[in-house]
Amino acid sequence: MASSRDFKRVLPLRTAVSTSAGLASAAINFLACVEIAEYAGGSSAWLALLVAGILIVFAGANFSELNGMYPSSAAIRVWTRRGINDTWSLVMSFVYATTVIFVIAADAFVLGHVFQAALPAIPGLIWIVVLLALVTAVNLRGIRIAGIVQDTNGFLLLATLVIFSLIVLFHAHVPLPAARLFHIGPNWFQAVAVGVFIYVGFEWVTPLAEEFEDSRVIPRGMFIALGLIAVGFGLFSLALTVVFPAASVLKHSLVPQLVLGMRALGPLGFWWMVVVSLTTAMTTFNGGMATASRFVYALARERVLPAKMARLNSYLVPQTALLTLAGGSLGLAIIVYLTGQYVFLINAGAAVESFMYAATAIVVWNLRRREPKTARPFRSWGVPGMSWIIAVVFTLLGIGSLLAPSGEHGFPGPFVFLVLLTMGAYFYVRHVVPKLRASKRSPQRVAPKL
Amino acid sequence: MNVLPVLEEFAAQCNQNERLRKMNRDWSRLIELVATDRNVTYWLRSEQGLITAGMGDVDEADLKISASEDILQEVFSGAVTPTEPYNAGDLLVKGHQDDLMRLDIITLLIWGE
Numbered sequence: 001m002a003s004s005r006d007f008k009r010v011l012p013l014r015t016a017v018s019t020s021a022g023l024a025s026a027a028i029n030f031l032a033c034v035e036i037a038e039y040a041g042g043s044s045a046w047l048a049l050l051v052a053g054i055l056i057v058f059a060g061a062n063f064s065e066l067n068g069m070y071p072s073s074a075a076i077r078v079w080t081r082r083g084i085n086d087t088w089s090l091v092m093s094f095v096y097a098t099t100v101i102f103v104i105a106a107d108a109f110v111l112g113h114v115f116q117a118a119l120p121a122i123p124g125l126i127w128i129v130v131l132l133a134l135v136t137a138v139n140l141r142g143i144r145i146a147g148i149v150q151d152t153n154g155f156l157l158l159a160t161l162v163i164f165s166l167i168v169l170f171h172a173h174v175p176l177p178a179a180r181l182f183h184i185g186p187n188w189f190q191a192v193a194v195g196v197f198i199y200v201g202f203e204w205v206t207p208l209a210e211e212f213e214d215s216r217v218i219p220r221g222m223f224i225a226l227g228l229i230a231v232g233f234g235l236f237s238l239a240l241t242v243v244f245p246a247a248s249v250l251k252h253s254l255v256p257q258l259v260l261g262m263r264a265l266g267p268l269g270f271w272w273m274v275v276v277s278l279t280t281a282m283t284t285f286n287g288g289m290a291t292a293s294r295f296v297y298a299l300a301r302e303r304v305l306p307a308k309m310a311r312l313n314s315y316l317v318p319q320t321a322l323l324t325l326a327g328g329s330l331g332l333a334i335i336v337y338l339t340g341q342y343v344f345l346i347n348a349g350a351a352v353e354s355f356m357y358a359a360t361a362i363v364v365w366n367l368r369r370r371e372p373k374t375a376r377p378f379r380s381w382g383v384p385g386m387s388w389i390i391a392v393v394f395t396l397l398g399i400g401s402l403l404a405p406s407g408e409h410g411f412p413g414p415f416v417f418l419v420l421l422t423m424g425a426y427f428y429v430r431h432v433v434p435k436l437r438a439s440k441r442s443p444q445r446v447a448p449k450l
Numbered sequence: 451m452n453v454l455p456v457l458e459e460f461a462a463q464c465n466q467n468e469r470l471r472k473m474n475r476d477w478s479r480l481i482e483l484v485a486t487d488r489n490v491t492y493w494l495r496s497e498q499g500l501i502t503a504g505m506g507d508v509d510e511a512d513l514k515i516s517a518s519e520d521i522l523q524e525v526f527s528g529a530v531t532p533t534e535p536y537n538a539g540d541l542l543v544k545g546h547q548d549d550l551m552r553l554d555i556i557t558l559l560i561w562g563e
Contacts, residue, residue, distance in 0.1 A: 078539040301533035
Protein backbone atom coordinates (compact mmCIF):
# COMPACT_ATOMS: atom_id res chain seq x y z
CA MET A 1 0.00 0.00 0.00
CA ALA A 2 1.52 3.29 -1.02
CA SER A 3 1.48 6.04 1.53
CA SER A 4 3.01 9.44 2.05
CA ARG A 5 6.12 9.39 4.20
CA ASP A 6 8.76 11.87 5.21
CA PHE A 7 11.75 12.58 3.03
CA LYS A 8 15.25 13.05 4.27
CA ARG A 9 15.72 16.43 2.63
CA VAL A 10 13.03 19.08 2.63
CA LEU A 11 13.53 22.69 1.51
CA PRO A 12 12.01 25.46 3.64
CA LEU A 13 9.94 28.52 2.69
CA ARG A 14 13.06 30.68 3.01
CA THR A 15 14.62 28.81 0.11
CA ALA A 16 11.50 29.26 -2.01
CA VAL A 17 11.60 33.02 -1.36
CA SER A 18 15.33 33.43 -1.87
CA THR A 19 15.40 31.30 -5.02
CA SER A 20 12.50 33.17 -6.57
CA ALA A 21 13.87 36.58 -5.60
CA GLY A 22 17.45 35.62 -6.43
CA LEU A 23 16.70 34.30 -9.91
CA ALA A 24 14.68 37.40 -10.74
CA SER A 25 17.40 39.75 -9.48
CA ALA A 26 19.74 40.01 -12.43
CA ALA A 27 22.31 42.78 -12.85
CA ILE A 28 20.63 43.89 -16.09
CA ASN A 29 17.63 44.91 -13.97
CA PHE A 30 19.50 48.10 -13.07
CA LEU A 31 19.56 49.17 -16.69
CA ALA A 32 15.99 48.00 -17.16
CA CYS A 33 14.96 50.39 -14.37
CA VAL A 34 16.55 53.25 -16.30
CA GLU A 35 14.68 52.20 -19.42
CA ILE A 36 11.42 52.03 -17.48
CA ALA A 37 12.03 55.50 -16.07
CA GLU A 38 12.67 56.80 -19.56
CA TYR A 39 9.42 55.33 -20.90
CA ALA A 40 7.47 56.38 -17.80
CA GLY A 41 8.70 59.92 -18.22
CA GLY A 42 10.38 60.28 -14.84
CA SER A 43 9.51 59.59 -11.25
CA SER A 44 6.47 57.40 -11.93
CA ALA A 45 8.75 54.50 -12.88
CA TRP A 46 8.06 52.97 -9.47
CA LEU A 47 4.35 53.00 -10.29
CA ALA A 48 4.92 51.22 -13.61
CA LEU A 49 6.94 48.61 -11.73
CA LEU A 50 4.19 48.22 -9.17
CA VAL A 51 1.51 47.78 -11.84
CA ALA A 52 3.66 45.19 -13.64
CA GLY A 53 4.16 43.43 -10.31
CA ILE A 54 0.44 43.31 -9.54
CA LEU A 55 -0.25 41.81 -12.95
CA ILE A 56 2.50 39.27 -12.41
CA VAL A 57 0.86 38.18 -9.15
CA PHE A 58 -1.91 36.79 -11.34
CA ALA A 59 0.66 35.05 -13.50
CA GLY A 60 2.19 33.70 -10.30
CA ALA A 61 -1.18 32.26 -9.31
CA ASN A 62 -1.35 30.43 -12.63
CA PHE A 63 2.17 29.06 -12.18
CA SER A 64 1.19 27.97 -8.69
CA GLU A 65 -1.80 25.98 -9.88
CA LEU A 66 0.20 24.27 -12.62
CA ASN A 67 3.10 23.62 -10.30
CA GLY A 68 0.79 22.05 -7.73
CA MET A 69 -0.71 19.74 -10.36
CA TYR A 70 2.59 18.73 -11.91
CA PRO A 71 5.52 19.53 -9.63
CA SER A 72 8.32 18.83 -12.07
CA SER A 73 11.68 20.29 -12.99
CA ALA A 74 10.47 20.05 -16.60
CA ALA A 75 7.78 22.56 -15.50
CA ILE A 76 6.72 24.55 -18.55
CA ARG A 77 7.41 21.60 -20.86
CA VAL A 78 5.00 19.38 -18.94
CA TRP A 79 2.27 21.97 -18.44
CA THR A 80 2.11 23.23 -22.01
CA ARG A 81 2.30 19.70 -23.38
CA ARG A 82 -0.72 18.66 -21.37
CA GLY A 83 -2.53 21.98 -21.67
CA ILE A 84 -1.90 22.77 -25.35
CA ASN A 85 -0.10 20.14 -27.43
CA ASP A 86 3.34 18.63 -27.92
CA THR A 87 4.33 20.74 -30.92
CA TRP A 88 3.60 24.10 -29.35
CA SER A 89 4.98 22.92 -26.04
CA LEU A 90 8.32 22.30 -27.71
CA VAL A 91 8.26 25.60 -29.60
CA MET A 92 7.49 27.47 -26.39
CA SER A 93 10.13 25.53 -24.44
CA PHE A 94 12.82 26.39 -26.98
CA VAL A 95 11.89 30.08 -27.09
CA TYR A 96 11.53 30.25 -23.32
CA ALA A 97 14.95 28.68 -22.82
CA THR A 98 16.52 31.42 -24.92
CA THR A 99 15.58 33.96 -22.27
CA VAL A 100 18.26 32.33 -20.13
CA ILE A 101 20.82 33.17 -22.82
CA PHE A 102 19.41 36.71 -23.04
CA VAL A 103 19.77 37.23 -19.31
CA ILE A 104 23.28 35.74 -19.12
CA ALA A 105 24.41 37.87 -22.08
CA ALA A 106 22.77 40.95 -20.60
CA ASP A 107 24.39 40.42 -17.22
CA ALA A 108 27.75 39.88 -18.88
CA PHE A 109 27.25 43.22 -20.63
CA VAL A 110 26.47 44.93 -17.33
CA LEU A 111 29.37 43.29 -15.56
CA GLY A 112 31.78 44.32 -18.32
CA HIS A 113 30.78 47.94 -17.86
CA VAL A 114 30.87 47.73 -14.07
CA PHE A 115 34.45 46.51 -14.11
CA GLN A 116 35.41 48.99 -16.78
CA ALA A 117 34.08 51.75 -14.54
CA ALA A 118 35.89 50.33 -11.49
CA LEU A 119 39.15 49.37 -13.21
CA PRO A 120 39.37 51.42 -16.43
CA ALA A 121 42.76 49.99 -17.40
CA ILE A 122 41.19 46.67 -18.41
CA PRO A 123 38.60 46.72 -21.23
CA GLY A 124 35.15 45.45 -20.29
CA LEU A 125 35.23 42.89 -23.09
CA ILE A 126 38.14 41.13 -21.42
CA TRP A 127 36.16 40.88 -18.19
CA ILE A 128 33.18 39.41 -20.03
CA VAL A 129 35.28 36.71 -21.70
CA VAL A 130 37.22 35.87 -18.54
CA LEU A 131 34.23 35.71 -16.20
CA LEU A 132 32.03 33.71 -18.56
CA ALA A 133 34.93 31.32 -19.22
CA LEU A 134 35.49 30.97 -15.48
CA VAL A 135 31.85 30.12 -14.79
CA THR A 136 31.79 27.68 -17.72
CA ALA A 137 34.92 25.93 -16.45
CA VAL A 138 33.45 25.68 -12.95
CA ASN A 139 30.21 24.26 -14.32
CA LEU A 140 32.08 21.79 -16.53
CA ARG A 141 33.67 20.34 -13.43
CA GLY A 142 30.24 19.89 -11.91
CA ILE A 143 30.81 22.51 -9.22
CA ARG A 144 27.80 24.65 -8.44
CA ILE A 145 27.83 27.73 -6.27
CA ALA A 146 26.63 26.59 -2.88
CA GLY A 147 22.91 27.06 -2.38
CA ILE A 148 23.46 29.31 0.58
CA VAL A 149 25.56 31.70 -1.50
CA GLN A 150 22.91 31.77 -4.20
CA ASP A 151 20.19 32.17 -1.58
CA THR A 152 21.97 34.93 0.28
CA ASN A 153 22.75 36.96 -2.79
CA GLY A 154 19.11 37.67 -3.62
CA PHE A 155 18.48 39.04 -0.14
CA LEU A 156 21.80 40.92 -0.14
CA LEU A 157 20.98 42.67 -3.41
CA LEU A 158 17.45 43.62 -2.41
CA ALA A 159 18.52 44.81 1.05
CA THR A 160 21.28 46.88 -0.55
CA LEU A 161 18.81 48.47 -2.95
CA VAL A 162 16.36 49.33 -0.18
CA ILE A 163 18.99 50.79 2.17
CA PHE A 164 20.93 52.72 -0.48
CA SER A 165 17.76 54.04 -2.08
CA LEU A 166 16.36 55.25 1.25
CA ILE A 167 19.65 56.96 2.09
CA VAL A 168 19.62 58.74 -1.27
CA LEU A 169 15.94 59.69 -0.94
CA PHE A 170 16.38 61.09 2.58
CA HIS A 171 19.45 63.07 1.62
CA ALA A 172 18.23 64.33 -1.71
CA HIS A 173 16.08 67.10 -0.21
CA VAL A 174 14.14 67.16 -3.44
CA PRO A 175 10.41 67.79 -3.15
CA LEU A 176 8.32 64.95 -4.49
CA PRO A 177 4.95 66.37 -5.43
CA ALA A 178 2.23 63.87 -6.34
CA ALA A 179 2.22 65.31 -9.84
CA ARG A 180 5.75 63.98 -10.32
CA LEU A 181 5.25 60.67 -8.55
CA PHE A 182 2.14 59.86 -10.55
CA HIS A 183 3.08 61.51 -13.84
CA ILE A 184 2.00 59.33 -16.76
CA GLY A 185 4.23 59.90 -19.75
CA PRO A 186 3.34 59.12 -23.38
CA ASN A 187 5.10 55.73 -23.29
CA TRP A 188 3.80 54.63 -19.92
CA PHE A 189 2.27 51.44 -21.31
CA GLN A 190 5.71 50.45 -22.57
CA ALA A 191 7.08 51.26 -19.12
CA VAL A 192 4.75 48.65 -17.64
CA ALA A 193 5.57 46.23 -20.47
CA VAL A 194 9.30 46.49 -19.79
CA GLY A 195 8.53 46.47 -16.07
CA VAL A 196 7.70 42.81 -16.54
CA PHE A 197 11.40 42.23 -17.18
CA ILE A 198 12.31 43.20 -13.61
CA TYR A 199 10.41 40.15 -12.37
CA VAL A 200 11.68 37.76 -15.05
CA GLY A 201 12.76 34.55 -13.42
CA PHE A 202 10.59 34.72 -10.30
CA GLU A 203 8.83 31.59 -11.59
CA TRP A 204 12.06 29.67 -12.11
CA VAL A 205 11.67 28.39 -8.57
CA THR A 206 8.95 26.04 -9.86
CA PRO A 207 11.47 23.53 -11.30
CA LEU A 208 12.55 22.96 -7.70
CA ALA A 209 9.05 21.76 -6.78
CA GLU A 210 10.22 18.18 -6.41
CA GLU A 211 12.50 19.21 -3.57
CA PHE A 212 9.71 20.73 -1.48
CA GLU A 213 7.60 18.35 0.59
CA ASP A 214 4.68 20.77 0.72
CA SER A 215 3.87 22.13 -2.73
CA ARG A 216 2.06 25.14 -1.18
CA VAL A 217 5.45 26.52 -0.12
CA ILE A 218 6.28 27.53 -3.68
CA PRO A 219 3.28 29.85 -4.21
CA ARG A 220 3.98 31.48 -0.85
CA GLY A 221 7.64 31.88 -1.75
CA MET A 222 6.85 33.37 -5.15
CA PHE A 223 4.36 35.90 -3.80
CA ILE A 224 6.70 37.05 -1.03
CA ALA A 225 9.55 37.32 -3.53
CA LEU A 226 7.41 39.42 -5.89
CA GLY A 227 6.72 41.82 -3.04
CA LEU A 228 10.42 42.05 -2.15
CA ILE A 229 11.41 42.63 -5.78
CA ALA A 230 8.75 45.33 -6.17
CA VAL A 231 9.96 47.13 -3.05
CA GLY A 232 13.69 46.80 -3.85
CA PHE A 233 13.62 47.82 -7.50
CA GLY A 234 10.71 50.24 -6.99
CA LEU A 235 12.75 52.21 -4.46
CA PHE A 236 15.83 51.98 -6.67
CA SER A 237 13.88 53.44 -9.60
CA LEU A 238 12.43 56.17 -7.41
CA ALA A 239 15.81 57.13 -6.00
CA LEU A 240 17.35 57.23 -9.47
CA THR A 241 14.61 59.42 -10.87
CA VAL A 242 14.74 61.76 -7.90
CA VAL A 243 18.45 62.29 -8.29
CA PHE A 244 18.28 62.34 -12.08
CA PRO A 245 14.86 63.63 -13.14
CA ALA A 246 15.83 63.17 -16.80
CA ALA A 247 16.38 59.41 -17.11
CA SER A 248 18.11 59.82 -20.46
CA VAL A 249 21.12 61.21 -18.56
CA LEU A 250 21.57 57.85 -16.87
CA LYS A 251 21.12 55.83 -20.03
CA HIS A 252 24.65 56.56 -21.16
CA SER A 253 26.30 55.74 -17.84
CA LEU A 254 25.42 52.01 -18.16
CA VAL A 255 26.18 51.63 -14.46
CA PRO A 256 23.29 53.34 -12.64
CA GLN A 257 23.76 51.13 -9.58
CA LEU A 258 27.31 52.45 -9.14
CA VAL A 259 26.04 56.00 -9.48
CA LEU A 260 23.46 55.34 -6.77
CA GLY A 261 26.05 53.66 -4.56
CA MET A 262 28.32 56.66 -4.87
CA ARG A 263 25.47 59.01 -4.02
CA ALA A 264 24.50 56.95 -0.99
CA LEU A 265 27.83 56.22 0.68
CA GLY A 266 30.56 57.67 -1.52
CA PRO A 267 33.43 55.36 -2.57
CA LEU A 268 32.31 52.71 -0.08
CA GLY A 269 28.88 52.63 -1.72
CA PHE A 270 30.49 52.54 -5.17
CA TRP A 271 32.66 49.53 -4.37
CA TRP A 272 29.88 47.82 -2.44
CA MET A 273 27.75 48.05 -5.58
CA VAL A 274 30.63 46.69 -7.67
CA VAL A 275 30.78 43.63 -5.41
CA VAL A 276 27.00 43.19 -5.38
CA SER A 277 26.92 43.49 -9.18
CA LEU A 278 29.64 40.87 -9.44
CA THR A 279 27.94 38.38 -7.11
CA THR A 280 24.58 38.97 -8.76
CA ALA A 281 25.92 38.41 -12.26
CA MET A 282 28.00 35.38 -11.24
CA THR A 283 25.04 33.70 -9.58
CA THR A 284 22.97 34.47 -12.68
CA PHE A 285 25.66 32.92 -14.89
CA ASN A 286 26.09 29.89 -12.69
CA GLY A 287 22.43 29.23 -11.99
CA GLY A 288 21.39 29.99 -15.55
CA MET A 289 23.96 27.72 -17.15
CA ALA A 290 23.40 24.84 -14.74
CA THR A 291 19.61 24.97 -15.15
CA ALA A 292 19.57 25.56 -18.89
CA SER A 293 22.17 22.87 -19.64
CA ARG A 294 20.09 20.33 -17.74
CA PHE A 295 17.02 21.44 -19.62
CA VAL A 296 18.84 20.95 -22.92
CA TYR A 297 20.09 17.56 -21.67
CA ALA A 298 16.51 16.53 -20.82
CA LEU A 299 15.28 17.55 -24.26
CA ALA A 300 18.08 15.55 -25.86
CA ARG A 301 17.16 12.54 -23.73
CA GLU A 302 13.60 13.00 -24.92
CA ARG A 303 15.06 12.85 -28.45
CA VAL A 304 13.92 16.27 -29.53
CA LEU A 305 17.46 17.66 -29.64
CA PRO A 306 20.50 15.89 -31.14
CA ALA A 307 21.78 13.06 -28.96
CA LYS A 308 25.16 14.76 -28.62
CA MET A 309 23.48 17.32 -26.36
CA ALA A 310 23.07 14.52 -23.81
CA ARG A 311 26.78 13.66 -23.89
CA LEU A 312 28.33 13.74 -20.44
CA ASN A 313 31.88 14.52 -19.48
CA SER A 314 33.81 12.67 -16.81
CA TYR A 315 32.09 14.75 -14.12
CA LEU A 316 28.67 13.67 -15.43
CA VAL A 317 27.98 17.18 -16.70
CA PRO A 318 26.22 17.57 -20.10
CA GLN A 319 29.23 19.30 -21.58
CA THR A 320 28.05 19.79 -25.17
CA ALA A 321 24.86 21.42 -23.93
CA LEU A 322 26.82 23.57 -21.49
CA LEU A 323 29.42 24.66 -24.04
CA THR A 324 26.73 25.46 -26.60
CA LEU A 325 24.89 27.64 -24.10
CA ALA A 326 28.10 29.31 -22.95
CA GLY A 327 29.13 29.96 -26.56
CA GLY A 328 25.73 31.41 -27.38
CA SER A 329 25.77 33.63 -24.31
CA LEU A 330 29.31 34.82 -24.98
CA GLY A 331 28.60 35.53 -28.65
CA LEU A 332 25.47 37.48 -27.80
CA ALA A 333 27.24 39.34 -24.98
CA ILE A 334 30.06 40.37 -27.32
CA ILE A 335 27.64 41.56 -30.01
CA VAL A 336 25.67 43.56 -27.47
CA TYR A 337 28.82 44.98 -25.91
CA LEU A 338 30.17 46.11 -29.27
CA THR A 339 26.85 47.53 -30.49
CA GLY A 340 25.56 48.80 -27.13
CA GLN A 341 22.09 47.50 -28.02
CA TYR A 342 21.30 46.07 -24.60
CA VAL A 343 17.73 47.38 -24.80
CA PHE A 344 17.20 44.70 -27.42
CA LEU A 345 17.79 42.00 -24.80
CA ILE A 346 15.57 43.64 -22.20
CA ASN A 347 12.67 44.17 -24.58
CA ALA A 348 12.91 40.73 -26.17
CA GLY A 349 13.22 39.08 -22.75
CA ALA A 350 10.24 41.00 -21.38
CA ALA A 351 8.18 40.03 -24.43
CA VAL A 352 9.01 36.32 -24.19
CA GLU A 353 8.07 36.31 -20.52
CA SER A 354 4.84 38.23 -21.15
CA PHE A 355 3.82 35.75 -23.83
CA MET A 356 4.63 32.87 -21.50
CA TYR A 357 2.48 34.41 -18.77
CA ALA A 358 -0.35 34.75 -21.29
CA ALA A 359 0.11 31.13 -22.35
CA THR A 360 0.07 29.79 -18.80
CA ALA A 361 -3.27 31.54 -18.21
CA ILE A 362 -4.70 29.65 -21.19
CA VAL A 363 -3.07 26.41 -20.04
CA VAL A 364 -4.72 26.74 -16.62
CA TRP A 365 -8.10 27.20 -18.26
CA ASN A 366 -7.51 24.30 -20.68
CA LEU A 367 -6.40 21.92 -17.94
CA ARG A 368 -9.42 22.79 -15.82
CA ARG A 369 -11.48 21.41 -18.71
CA ARG A 370 -9.21 18.54 -19.74
CA GLU A 371 -8.22 17.25 -16.33
CA PRO A 372 -10.90 18.36 -13.87
CA LYS A 373 -10.13 15.55 -11.43
CA THR A 374 -6.41 16.14 -11.09
CA ALA A 375 -5.54 17.38 -7.59
CA ARG A 376 -4.85 21.11 -7.36
CA PRO A 377 -3.21 22.11 -4.06
CA PHE A 378 -3.42 25.73 -5.25
CA ARG A 379 -6.26 27.04 -7.40
CA SER A 380 -5.76 30.17 -9.47
CA TRP A 381 -8.29 32.95 -9.20
CA GLY A 382 -11.27 33.75 -11.40
CA VAL A 383 -10.86 30.98 -13.99
CA PRO A 384 -11.91 31.27 -16.80
CA GLY A 385 -12.80 34.99 -16.89
CA MET A 386 -9.60 36.19 -15.25
CA SER A 387 -7.55 33.73 -17.33
CA TRP A 388 -8.66 35.42 -20.52
CA ILE A 389 -8.14 38.90 -19.11
CA ILE A 390 -4.61 37.97 -18.01
CA ALA A 391 -3.91 36.30 -21.36
CA VAL A 392 -5.02 39.40 -23.28
CA VAL A 393 -3.22 41.85 -20.98
CA PHE A 394 0.09 39.99 -21.13
CA THR A 395 -0.18 39.49 -24.88
CA LEU A 396 -0.62 43.25 -25.27
CA LEU A 397 2.26 43.90 -22.87
CA GLY A 398 4.43 41.50 -24.87
CA ILE A 399 3.58 43.30 -28.09
CA GLY A 400 4.13 46.64 -26.35
CA SER A 401 7.55 45.51 -25.22
CA LEU A 402 8.50 44.29 -28.70
CA LEU A 403 7.40 47.52 -30.31
CA ALA A 404 8.76 49.86 -27.61
CA PRO A 405 11.07 52.54 -29.03
CA SER A 406 14.58 51.10 -29.10
CA GLY A 407 17.54 51.97 -31.24
CA GLU A 408 18.10 55.19 -33.14
CA HIS A 409 16.12 54.32 -36.24
CA GLY A 410 13.12 52.81 -34.49
CA PHE A 411 13.68 49.44 -36.18
CA PRO A 412 11.70 46.87 -34.16
CA GLY A 413 14.65 44.49 -33.80
CA PRO A 414 13.20 42.47 -30.88
CA PHE A 415 9.96 41.93 -32.80
CA VAL A 416 11.72 40.69 -35.94
CA PHE A 417 14.09 38.54 -33.88
CA LEU A 418 11.30 36.89 -31.88
CA VAL A 419 9.22 36.19 -34.98
CA LEU A 420 12.22 34.58 -36.69
CA LEU A 421 13.10 32.62 -33.55
CA THR A 422 9.56 31.29 -33.20
CA MET A 423 9.36 30.39 -36.88
CA GLY A 424 12.72 28.66 -36.69
CA ALA A 425 11.66 26.71 -33.61
CA TYR A 426 8.37 25.73 -35.26
CA PHE A 427 10.15 24.56 -38.41
CA TYR A 428 12.60 22.56 -36.30
CA VAL A 429 9.84 20.90 -34.28
CA ARG A 430 7.82 20.01 -37.35
CA HIS A 431 10.62 18.77 -39.59
CA VAL A 432 13.66 17.78 -37.53
CA VAL A 433 12.18 16.41 -34.31
CA PRO A 434 10.25 13.57 -36.03
CA LYS A 435 13.54 12.34 -37.55
CA LEU A 436 15.32 12.49 -34.20
CA ARG A 437 12.52 10.61 -32.49
CA ALA A 438 12.67 7.91 -35.16
CA SER A 439 16.41 7.41 -34.70
CA LYS A 440 17.66 4.40 -32.78
CA ARG A 441 19.60 4.50 -29.58
CA SER A 442 23.35 4.31 -29.72
CA PRO A 443 25.76 3.42 -26.92
CA GLN A 444 26.70 6.30 -24.65
CA ARG A 445 30.35 7.27 -24.71
CA VAL A 446 31.25 8.54 -21.33
CA ALA A 447 34.00 7.95 -18.88
CA PRO A 448 32.66 8.72 -15.41
CA LYS A 449 35.11 10.35 -13.04
CA LEU A 450 36.09 7.52 -10.77
CA MET B 451 1.62 -7.06 -13.77
CA ASN B 452 4.51 -7.07 -11.31
CA VAL B 453 7.38 -4.64 -11.83
CA LEU B 454 9.66 -6.38 -9.35
CA PRO B 455 11.32 -8.76 -11.87
CA VAL B 456 12.07 -5.77 -14.11
CA LEU B 457 13.62 -3.90 -11.20
CA GLU B 458 15.69 -6.92 -10.21
CA GLU B 459 16.95 -7.25 -13.77
CA PHE B 460 17.74 -3.53 -13.77
CA ALA B 461 19.67 -3.93 -10.52
CA ALA B 462 21.55 -6.92 -11.93
CA GLN B 463 22.58 -4.95 -15.01
CA CYS B 464 23.83 -2.12 -12.80
CA ASN B 465 25.79 -4.49 -10.63
CA GLN B 466 27.39 -6.24 -13.60
CA ASN B 467 28.61 -2.91 -14.98
CA GLU B 468 31.95 -2.10 -13.39
CA ARG B 469 31.83 1.55 -14.39
CA LEU B 470 28.44 1.95 -12.75
CA ARG B 471 29.58 0.19 -9.62
CA LYS B 472 32.47 2.63 -9.30
CA MET B 473 30.30 5.60 -10.19
CA ASN B 474 27.74 4.70 -7.54
CA ARG B 475 30.08 3.64 -4.77
CA ASP B 476 29.53 6.93 -2.89
CA TRP B 477 25.91 7.26 -3.91
CA SER B 478 23.88 5.73 -1.08
CA ARG B 479 20.22 6.28 -1.74
CA LEU B 480 16.84 4.70 -1.12
CA ILE B 481 14.40 5.18 -3.98
CA GLU B 482 10.70 4.55 -3.53
CA LEU B 483 8.70 3.63 -6.62
CA VAL B 484 4.94 3.90 -6.45
CA ALA B 485 2.78 2.26 -9.11
CA THR B 486 -0.07 4.74 -8.90
CA ASP B 487 -2.63 2.69 -10.81
CA ARG B 488 -2.24 -0.35 -8.52
CA ASN B 489 -1.17 1.46 -5.35
CA VAL B 490 1.83 -0.83 -4.97
CA THR B 491 5.21 0.31 -3.68
CA TYR B 492 8.62 -0.95 -4.78
CA TRP B 493 12.08 0.23 -3.87
CA LEU B 494 15.62 0.42 -5.16
CA ARG B 495 18.55 0.79 -2.81
CA SER B 496 22.02 1.93 -3.82
CA GLU B 497 24.75 1.17 -1.34
CA GLN B 498 28.49 0.90 -1.86
CA GLY B 499 28.03 0.69 -5.59
CA LEU B 500 25.52 -2.12 -5.54
CA ILE B 501 21.83 -1.83 -6.36
CA THR B 502 19.15 -3.99 -4.77
CA ALA B 503 15.43 -4.05 -5.48
CA GLY B 504 12.37 -5.03 -3.47
CA MET B 505 8.70 -4.56 -2.89
CA GLY B 506 6.89 -2.95 0.05
CA ASP B 507 6.79 0.26 2.04
CA VAL B 508 9.94 2.16 2.92
CA ASP B 509 10.66 4.94 5.38
CA GLU B 510 12.69 8.08 4.69
CA ALA B 511 13.25 7.56 0.99
CA ASP B 512 15.65 9.95 -0.73
CA LEU B 513 13.68 9.92 -3.94
CA LYS B 514 10.07 9.01 -4.64
CA ILE B 515 8.99 8.15 -8.18
CA SER B 516 5.30 7.83 -9.04
CA ALA B 517 3.94 6.50 -12.32
CA SER B 518 1.66 3.85 -13.66
CA GLU B 519 3.01 0.32 -13.55
CA ASP B 520 3.32 0.19 -17.34
CA ILE B 521 5.49 3.27 -17.35
CA LEU B 522 7.68 2.03 -14.52
CA GLN B 523 8.16 -1.19 -16.43
CA GLU B 524 9.06 0.64 -19.66
CA VAL B 525 11.52 2.91 -17.89
CA PHE B 526 13.35 0.23 -15.95
CA SER B 527 13.44 -2.20 -18.86
CA GLY B 528 15.00 0.45 -21.11
CA ALA B 529 12.05 0.65 -23.51
CA VAL B 530 11.88 4.42 -22.96
CA THR B 531 14.20 6.91 -21.34
CA PRO B 532 12.95 8.19 -17.95
CA THR B 533 12.87 11.66 -19.46
CA GLU B 534 10.16 10.83 -21.97
CA PRO B 535 7.33 10.10 -19.49
CA TYR B 536 8.85 12.65 -17.10
CA ASN B 537 8.55 15.50 -19.62
CA ALA B 538 5.00 14.39 -20.39
CA GLY B 539 3.96 14.58 -16.73
CA ASP B 540 3.29 10.85 -16.63
CA LEU B 541 6.14 10.20 -14.21
CA LEU B 542 6.38 12.39 -11.12
CA VAL B 543 9.26 12.67 -8.71
CA LYS B 544 9.86 13.94 -5.19
CA GLY B 545 13.42 14.40 -4.07
CA HIS B 546 16.69 16.02 -5.05
CA GLN B 547 17.20 16.77 -8.73
CA ASP B 548 20.77 15.50 -8.60
CA ASP B 549 19.46 12.06 -7.60
CA LEU B 550 16.96 12.11 -10.43
CA MET B 551 19.73 13.08 -12.82
CA ARG B 552 21.89 10.25 -11.49
CA LEU B 553 19.14 7.73 -12.09
CA ASP B 554 18.73 8.98 -15.63
CA ILE B 555 22.47 8.74 -16.20
CA ILE B 556 22.42 5.13 -14.99
CA THR B 557 19.82 4.24 -17.60
CA LEU B 558 21.85 6.19 -20.15
CA LEU B 559 24.95 4.18 -19.38
CA ILE B 560 23.10 0.87 -19.50
CA TRP B 561 20.96 1.37 -22.58
CA GLY B 562 22.61 4.28 -24.38
CA GLU B 563 21.14 7.42 -25.91
